[in-house]
Amino acid sequence: MHGIAATPYPADRTFSAWRCYVLEAKHEFLRLLRTPMFCIPTLVFPAMFYLLFGVMLNRGNAAGALTPAVYFLASYGVFGVMAPGLFGFGVSVALDRDQGWLTLRRALPLPPGAYLVAKLAMAMLFAALVFVLLATIAVTVAGVRLPAPTWALLFVVEVCGVLPFCAIGLFVGSVVGGQAAPALINLIYLPMSFLSGLWIPLLVLPAILRDAAPLWPAYHLGQLAYAAVGQPAVGSVVVHVAALAAVTLFFLALARRRLARAA
Amino acid sequence: MSEPAAELVDVCKRYGAVAALDRVDLSARRGELLALLGPNGAGKSTAIALWLGLARPDSGEARLFGTAPGTMSARRRVGVMLQSAGIPETLKVAELLAQTRAAYPAPYPTDDCVRLAGLDGLMDRRYGRLSGGQQRRVQFALAICGRPQLLFLDEPTVGLDVDARTALWQTIRALVAEGCAVVLTTHYLEEAEALADRVAVLAHGHLVAAGSVVEVRARVAQKRIRCISALDADLVGAWPEVRSACRDGERIEIVTDAAEAVVRQLLFEDGALSELEVRRAGLAEAFVEITRTVTADTA
Numbered sequence: 304m305h306g307i308a309a310t311p312y313p314a315d316r317t318f319s320a321w322r323c324y325v326l327e328a329k330h331e332f333l334r335l336l337r338t339p340m341f342c343i344p345t346l347v348f349p350a351m352f353y354l355l356f357g358v359m360l361n362r363g364n365a366a367g368a369l370t371p372a373v374y375f376l377a378s379y380g381v382f383g384v385m386a387p388g389l390f391g392f393g394v395s396v397a398l399d400r401d402q403g404w405l406t407l408r409r410a411l412p413l414p415p416g417a418y419l420v421a422k423l424a425m426a427m428l429f430a431a432l433v434f435v436l437l438a439t440i441a442v443t444v445a446g447v448r449l450p451a452p453t454w455a456l457l458f459v460v461e462v463c464g465v466l467p468f469c470a471i472g473l474f475v476g477s478v479v480g481g482q483a484a485p486a487l488i489n490l491i492y493l494p495m496s497f498l499s500g501l502w503i504p505l506l507v508l509p510a511i512l513r514d515a516a517p518l519w520p521a522y523h524l525g526q527l528a529y530a531a532v533g534q535p536a537v538g539s540v541v542v543h544v545a546a547l548a549a550v551t552l553f554f555l556a557l558a559r560r561r562l563a564r565a566a
Numbered sequence: 567m568s569e570p571a572a573e574l575v576d577v578c579k580r581y582g583a584v585a586a587l588d589r590v591d592l593s594a595r596r597g598e599l600l601a602l603l604g605p606n607g608a609g610k611s612t613a614i615a616l617w618l619g620l621a622r623p624d625s626g627e628a629r630l631f632g633t634a635p636g637t638m639s640a641r642r643r644v645g646v647m648l649q650s651a652g653i654p655e656t657l658k659v660a661e662l663l664a665q666t667r668a669a670y671p672a673p674y675p676t677d678d679c680v681r682l683a684g685l686d687g688l689m690d691r692r693y694g695r696l697s698g699g700q701q702r703r704v705q706f707a708l709a710i711c712g713r714p715q716l717l718f719l720d721e722p723t724v725g726l727d728v729d730a731r732t733a734l735w736q737t738i739r740a741l742v743a744e745g746c747a748v749v750l751t752t753h754y755l756e757e758a759e760a761l762a763d764r765v766a767v768l769a770h771g772h773l774v775a776a777g778s779v780v781e782v783r784a785r786v787a788q789k790r791i792r793c794i795s796a797l798d799a800d801l802v803g804a805w806p807e808v809r810s811a812c813r814d815g816e817r818i819e820i821v822t823d824a825a826e827a828v829v830r831q832l833l834f835e836d837g838a839l840s841e842l843e844v845r846r847a848g849l850a851e852a853f854v855e856i857t858r859t860v861t862a863d864t865a
Contacts, residue, residue, distance in 0.1 A: 319668075326665045330657055337656040337692070402652030410618040410648070412641040412669045412712070 320414050327413075327421040334395070335425055341390055345429055349383030350436045356502070358445045368535050372445035374504070377457065377528035380437050382501045384461045385521060387429035388468025389475075389488050392422055396476025397484035405562075423469060430465040434458055449532060456531040464524040467547045470554035471520070477561035495519050520550045569632045570595050571716040571747035572617050577626035579612055579771075586612040588771040589626070596715070599738070599748040601758035603853055604768035610751040611649065613768070614718050617749070618646060630716065642671055645714030647705045649721050655694025659685060659704050662693060663711060670712030682737045683707035684730060698725040706734060710741065717741060719750045723757060735761060755850040765849070769857045783852045789825035792817055792843040795836045805831065817841075 335341050357375025399405050408418065438454065441447035449457075472488065479487055496502060498512055499521035505513050516522040523543040529536035570593035579587040587609045594600040602610040615621040616628040619636020630640045653662060660676075663685075667673040680686060683706045688696065693704060702725050709717060719738070723731045738761060742748055752758055758765055758779070765782045767775040775782050788809070795818050803811035807824040822828045825844050832839060 322668050323665075326661075326668050330654075330661055330665060333661065334654055334656045399652060399654070403648065403650040404652035404654060406620060407646070407648055407651050407653070409620055409636075410641065410644070410646045411666065412638055413665075414669075 320417075323414050324417050324420060327417040328424050331421040331425045332428070335391065335429070341394070342429075345383075345386045345390065346432060346436060348386075349379045349433055350440060352382065352502075353379040353437050354440055354444065358440065369504070370534065372441060372447050373449070373532050374529065374534045376437055376441045376445075376447060377532050377534060378501045378525060380434060380457065380461050381464065381499075381521060381525045381528050382496050383433035383437065384430040384465045385468045385492060385496065385524075387426040387433070388465040388470075389472040389492050390485070391426045391429065392469050392472030393475040393488045394472075394481070394484045395422070396473055397479055398481035400476065400562075401481040419473075423466075426465050426469050427462050430462045431458070434461050453532055457528060460524070460527050460531045464527070464547070467520045467524070467550040467554075470551045470558065474554040474558040474561070477558045495521050498522075499525050501525055517546075520547055523547050570629075571631060572749060573627075573629040574613060574616065574623075575627045575629070577613075577616065577623045577628060579609075579616065579621065579623050581612075585771040587616075587623075587768075590768070590771070590773045592766055592773065592776075594716070594747045594749045596747050597742060597745045598763045599742050599750060599761050601762035601765045602749065602751045602768060603755070603758060603765060605857055607770075608768040609771045610768055611720060612771075614648075614720055614749065614751070617718065618644070642669075642712070643715045645709040645712055645717045647709035647717075647719045647722055649724075651701075651705050651708075653693050653701075653705070653708075656692060658690055658692055659696075659707075660689040662704065663689075663707060666708045667711050673712050674710070679707045679711045682710060682740075684733050699727060699730055702726055703730065703734075706737075710737070714741075714746060716747045717749070719748065721751055721753065723752070723754065731757075755853055759849045767853060767856055775856050779849060782856075783846075783849055785852055785856060787823045788821055788846075788852075788855065789823070790845045791820040791822065791825060791828060791832070792841075792845075793832065793839050794818075794841045795832065795839045797832070797836050797839075802832075 353375055357379060358372055361371030361375070405418075434457070471491065475487055475491070476484060499505075499516055499519045500508065501521060505516055517538075523538075523546045526536045526538055527540065527543050527547075530540060572592075572594040574587075574590055574592040577587050577590050578585070590609070590613070592600070592602075592613060602613060604610055612621065616623055617630060617635050619628075619634070619640070622628075628635050631643065633640060663676060663679055667676065667679070673679075674682070680689065683703050685703060685707055688700055688704070691700075693701065696704065702722070706719075706722060709719065717738075722738075723734055726734065735757070738748060738750075742763075750758070750761065762779055764777065765775070765779055766773060767782065775785060792814075794816050797818060799811045799813040799818050802808060802818065802820060805828065807822050807827050809821045809823065811818060811820045813819075820828060820832075829842065829844065832842075
């Protein structure tokens with residue numbers, strides 16, 4: 304009477320790892336969407352800061368080669384794409400590790416790469432959303448007009464620029480617990496944004512902070528973004544790209560070691 | 567029955583100074599339920615972690631279907647319900663089930679999973695908003711949805727009400743009847759008694775008893791006598807054949823290895839005695855006795 308399954312064993316169902324990846328990405332997106340603590344600050348803060356500090360306060364006062372509405376579009380764009388990388392990886396990996404989800408996953412036949420690939424895809428998607436949001440404000444409110452290739456270049460810089468912050472977030476998530484992760488990430492995120500000149504141009508900061516700025520990955524991404532939109536940038540593109548790649552690989556390697564050891 | 571579905575061969579596993587498992591041999595076969603019993607820290611969860619490939623033995627060998635645990639092909643044949651699952655709370659039950667089913671080559675249809683685990687009406691709810699018992703049922707559904715040949719259940723019925731527990735037992739029995747091998751840990755000895763073909767008792771990382779439920783129960787000769795009597799429990803407790811005696815309201819309860827002699831003496835001393843009951847020790851008493859003697863030996 305209690306037949307275990309109403310339907311017989313299917314002879315050969317086409318088993319697809321692809322389907323696992325798609326579901327994983329979809330669910331990662333739903334998880335983020337259903338976490339207001341993540342998606343509201345991630346999408347609203349950069350837009351709000353850009354509107355307040357980049358557009359309202361700087362209306363019309365172009366300073367030499369610097370056009371505030373464009374310059375801060377790049378600044379707050381970089382500030383905006385750091386968050387999905389740092390928080391999207393840091394907090395959720397810490398929670399998943401803490402609560403045993405990663406352990407259970409190791410016992411299930413889920414494709415091993417799906418977890419990180421899905422997170423990466425979602426971080427890039429949120430970075431793209433931040434870009435679209437700021438670009439919309441720039442065009443409609445601030446009257447920014449840029450040639451299409453310039454927009455495209457800024458998009459590529461910002462969406463790919465999320466990668467080093469994903470790696471940093473992953474490392475933090477592999478070290479601290481779910482309770483501590485948001486605080487620690489904020490302690491990295493906010494000071495680094497400031498020290499990299501994303502809120503206030505570096506020129507205005509004291510010399511010692513200006514000299515130390517190349518230590519921060521956000522500084523290098525910022526310079527790439529300024530260069531992309533034709534605003535004054537410092538240093539060579541190759542060096543900035545190399546620095547960001549090095550940061551990514553370094554933290555990725557550290558995180559891999561940590562996660563391989565954690566049971 | 568050919569090779570065992572899951573085997574531990576002379577396994578030692580230490581965590582720091584603590585021997586979680588010390589030269590343990592265990593096996594679970596297709597169409598059979600093995601219950602792992604033991605007090606907290608006895609090594610039950612360690613055994614499961616070794617079988618799942620989540621930990622490696624220091625010496626000896628853990629095998630699934632004759633090969634190393636933890637490989638993708640081994641995982642596809644295994645279902646698992648751990649004590650702490652850490653399942654993402656913002657996902658809905660239907661999403662979790664779809665994701666887990668997708669990972670297995672020949673999962674049960676969704677409707678069957680819903681029926682077998684009792685998930686009616688829960689599919690659209692977020693996991694984090696379910697009660698503890700409902701979450702346990704979801705975890706059970708995720709464990710069985712892949713049509714496993716080997717199922718690990720670590721304390722599966724904690725937090726379930728009586729109806730849900732009975733329903734779960736029914737599903738587990740049906741899976742075993744279909745040839746699935748099940749390894750189950752539990753604190754509820756009536757659960758082991760109701761489900762297990764074989765029982766293994768662990769204490770301090772040692773395997774202290776193994777065999778069928780009847781065999782393990784028979785390791786303890788104790789009987790339990792209950793009756794309404796006015797006799798002084800302390801005096802009865804001093805009789806040579808009596809292990810312990812205590813009063814429970816108007817009843818007196820006696821534990822003994824020689825029930826016949828004690829009953830004869832009781833009837834002799836108290837003519838008004840009524841409602842006499844003699845029961846052999848259940849798995850619970852056997853378990854307490856076995857782990858107590860082991861603890862005393864190792865202390």
